Amino acid sequence: MSGQLSAGAGIGFSFVGLALAVLMIAAMWRVFGKAGQPGWAAIIPIYNTVVLLRIVGRPWWWILLMLIPLGNIVLVVIVYLDLAKSFSKGTGFGVLTIFFSYVCIPILGFGGARYVGPAGAGGGRPPYPGQPYPGQQYPPR
Incomplete structure (x- = not known):
């Protein structure tokens, strides 16, 4: 009986x-799509991290630093904080993303x-005056 259980x-x-x-x-x-990156990149290991680094405005070679034990924890914290800022969320949401990513990433994707740009660059404005945000149609419907 315990084997079946x-x-x-x-x-x-x-x-x-x-x-x-x-x-x-x-x-x-959805997060990748909102950032103007290909959504299918979410299913490709390693490449999805490169795309995530691009979204938050960090260099691609950070993926090599993520191979360093314990150093990768610091880098993931920085990337998640930057991800929250890139979607105009505060540092508090970034901290929640670190500990509750199964809740916060869907909020970013489906909410x-x-x-607004890598780590919130531009203060929530499009990259150039009159230009849409990546993945947004202009003028807004």
């Missing part, structure tokens, strides 16, 4: 893990957050 629990955890993975892929797909 263990198998059932394992299958249940597998379904929950699969559902969370699908949610995060869909949310990152009303708008990409």
Whole structure:
């Protein structure tokens, strides 16, 4: 009986893990799309990190720094804080993203957050006067 219970629990955890993975892929797909990057990049390992670094305005070679143990934790904190700022969210939301990414990334992807540039550059204005934000039609409908 306990073997069947263990198998059932394992299958249940597998379904929950699969559902969370699908949610995060869909949310990152939307985040990438809002930032004017290809959404399909969310499903390509390593390349999705390069695209995320591009979105937050960090150099691509930071991916090499992410291979350093313990240093990668610091870099992920910086990237998530910059991601929040890039979508005109505050530092508090960035801290929440670090600890509750399964909640905050879908908020960025499916919510009303708008990409304003790498780490909030431009103070929420388009890159050039009269130009739309990446992924936005101009004039707004």
